Amino acid sequence: AxxxxxxxxxxxxxxxxxxxxxxxxxxxxxxxxxxxxxxxxxxxxxxxxxxxxxxxxxxxxxxxxxxxxxxxxxxxxxxxxxxxxxxxxxxxxxxxxxxxxxxxxxxxxxxxxxxxxxxxxxxxxxxxxxxxxxxxxxxxxxxxxxxxxxxxxxxxxxxxxxxxxxxxxxxxxxxxxxxxxxxxxxxxxxxxxxxxxxxxxxxxxxxxxxxxxxxxxxxxxxxxxxxxxxxxxxxxxxxxxxxxxxxxxxxxxxxxxxxxxxxxxxxxxxxxxxxxxxxxxxxxxxxxxxxxxxxxxxxxxxxxxxxxxxxxxxxxxxxxxxxxxxxxxxxxxxxxxxxxxxxxxxxxxxxxxxxxxGIAIVLLAAVGAGAAGQQVAIAAGRVALDPQTGYVRGIDVRLNNPTARPLAFRFAVCARDNAMVFWRTDQSLVPAHDTAILHLRANDIVREIPAGDGFQVVAFAPQDSLAVYTRPLRPADARGRGLRNGRLISAVNAFEMLPVQAPLAWTADPRAFLDGRLAVVHDGPFGNALRFRLGAQARRAPLSQTFVPNGRRFAFWIKPVPRGLHSSRAGALRVTFVDASGREICCNAPPARDGVWNRYDVEMPRAAVTSANPITIVVGPDDRVLHGALNAEFGGIVEYE
Structure with a gap:
């Protein structure tokens, strides 16, 4: 025993x-x-x-x-x-x-x-x-x-x-x-x-x-x-x-x-x-x-x-x-x-x-001095969203420097999982006993931050050993209305663990981009497209996005890619619209031609679209049609108001 x-x-x-x-x-x-x-x-x-x-x-x-x-x-x-x-x-x-x-x-x-x-x-x-x-x-x-x-x-x-x-x-x-x-x-x-x-x-x-x-x-x-x-x-x-x-x-x-x-x-x-x-x-x-x-x-x-x-x-x-x-x-x-x-x-x-x-006295004095001293304060104001992706690309902050010396700051944006990226600003020096309104901007689309889970703004003054954080922020319109990034703008986002390009604002298993089941290609109707390449026994890798729609009509593009003597039917790649309860609202029509972009227009029932209820678009293999390998591309989706 x-x-x-x-x-x-x-x-x-x-x-x-x-x-x-x-x-x-x-x-x-x-x-x-x-x-x-x-x-x-x-x-x-x-x-x-x-x-x-x-x-x-x-x-x-x-x-x-x-x-x-x-x-x-x-x-x-x-x-x-x-x-x-x-x-x-x-x-x-x-x-x-x-x-x-x-x-x-x-x-x-x-x-x-x-x-x-x-x-x-x-x-x-x-x-x-x-x-x-x-x-x-x-x-x-x-x-x-x-x-x-x-x-x-x-x-x-x-x-x-x-x-x-x-x-x-x-x-x-x-x-x-x-x-x-x-x-x-x-x-x-x-x-x-x-x-x-x-x-x-x-x-x-x-x-x-x-x-x-x-x-x-x-x-x-x-x-x-x-x-x-x-x-x-x-x-x-x-x-x-x-x-x-x-x-x-x-x-x-x-x-x-x-x-x-x-x-x-x-x-x-x-x-x-x-x-x-x-x-x-x-x-x-x-x-x-x-x-x-x-x-x-x-x-x-x-x-x-x-x-x-x-x-x-x-x-x-x-x-x-x-x-x-x-x-x-x-x-x-x-x-x-x-x-x-x-x-x-x-x-x-x-x-x-x-x-x-002696140490106890020093510690008590340090705690008292820290609690009584003047502290730099930062507060976030207006948040600017990228209209294409819905990511945050700009933030205005109010920084108060109550100390007797000017402070030079660097600014970063921190996600909830502690991923941190530095942004540029139009001003870095805040004079003594002064308050400044600073405009922070992402250097490029790679450094824009997804807003849905919340984030913080951090001001660092390395020479003065200062690090000042805002309270966690989440814009009221973080999820936003309308489809985001239907044109499949792709990047290696600095806040994601994925080290390869993926469509921003969309959700997919990151492993699929590393093992080749999903890949961003550049022959789509709007430039980028997402290729699905699945073997007969491969794990499915759907792409999805949840949002509150602005309208009922959508258009999307699918292209079956021929592979040798065999090709995937366009219908094997399915675009499904799902309401908040998990019920399928509608999905794409039967397939058309191989090797070219097929456009599909869908209109959701009026009762399925409300101003408050979100829907989810899911792009992935249709197991009802697919009985072997899948080799097809998704070219993007457009929402019509």
Missing amino acids: AYILPGMCIAAYVLWSGIGHLTSQTVVNPAFEQYQTDSLEFSAYSAQLLLQHEDPYTASMAPAAQRFRISPRINTPTMDGDRVSVQPYPALSFLVYVPFVLAHVQSMIWVDIGFQLVAMLLVLALAPVWARTLFGLFFLVIPEYREFAVGSVTDVVWLPLMIGVAASWDRRPALAATLLGFACAIKQEPWFVVPFALIHWWQLDETPAKSTAWRNLGLLAGAFLLPNFPFLIWHPAAWLAGVFSPVLSHPVPLGSGLIQLQTSGFTALPLGFYTVLWVGTLALCAAAYALWPNRLAWLPFIAPALVLFFSPRSLQNYFVYWPVVLAMYAATAPQQRVGVPQEALPSLRARAAGIAA
Whole structure:
């Protein structure tokens, strides 16, 4: 029973993860598997560069998007309008993928799933019998543990190492130091455990010279430098710039911590305020640990999450794995802490108490100053929609600068899923103690934002560490009346994950554009057309749009494309009008000629068209007619009032 139930949990997790990965929206076919984070994108690309004898820290990561057919929007934007394009993590973050790239593993997502499985097996091996099933359920019940591994989140790579650190923290400090060094060589989150480790080793070592503590520090440093030293020697400045780029590159604030108040538009504090908070919280936690090492023995394994809660960058993956590490320490602590000193050394206690008091005063002063200070304010006004696509192409904003110095801003538009694109403005400098009305415009159609799900306007002043957000916006006419983009204007929209051209304002499975079932061609009646190319067993890929019609009459164009001796009948590609209840209103007429554009005119019943009820147009294969492959084109649709 000690192994059967945990083993069943692991088997269920493996099955769940495998099915989840294979059915993920990002998995197109074995040739196209999209990475959903720049961390895995950069790690996989860096592994490839290293095998080509190139230093990943001197190469730009920008070509990785094209290499893996990924939308550049997943790369972290910076406050100066650029995107992070350097390798931002220590070397072991990509070295772990090198053997799998050499082995021609198709997707590094499978490697991340493997690390998650290793973490579960370690838990099964190291946890007490009574806790094994609980840990297994822990991985199953919390969906992030599957979704993050499948979703290209690479933090799972350091999880097995930190589980080992927690299980050997008191019992085998030398092993814990080595494992912690390797974890720090993967990503920066484990760095926050290092101050607690130093305090712990100092307290454990009762010799005057503290030789054991120094030895453990040497093991930690050696483990960290072992994978990083070649790159540090190769190009030291590039390595330092890359590893510290999470701070030096000024990424835009984002996360699920305290910064949510800022990114939701509730406050506009300088980002330095959050830096003071997280640094002060780290110092306060370390001082408290030095004061009460027994009562707070668990603190090193949750402190990183506490500290990062106050950081301007506090993504959910910064938090989700620490409860596992904390639980592992809690489960093994009774056996580990036998013989461990129960109180802090007197000299260390006195110093820690003074430090803690000073930090608390500084934090209270920072919070008070931030709350009482004058804040820059931004509000959105008129929103201009593109008449062709219904996307937002212009916004007027009112920006108030109450400070005593002029501020230079850059402006971006942020979608609800945090995709961010910078727009141009007619004015960037706002004088001191002044209010300006600014006109923001998308640089081109690629940067226009779909309005239906809402968006925000963000003003960045990088030199002053300011990021000011509007409250979420959704124009009253975001959905708009009338058909949008009936002429099939297509682009690689900067707010979409799809890295290939697709008709704007229309909805379709993005995988269909990557595997060839759908493709934009340029021989349509209005220029663009959408080609449907489906095999007999291919998954259907309909195109659709929902809108409130202005009239009852529509005209659309379909062309069957001959393929060898066989061709698709025009009627095999069907245009269906569906009302709000899901009832079909009408569909296209029988087919006409192959290889040419066939125009169809339809008129919906008067009772089906009202001023309030939307309809949906669905373009796709007609299974009642289609009994084989489909090779046809949709040339667009026109609405007549």
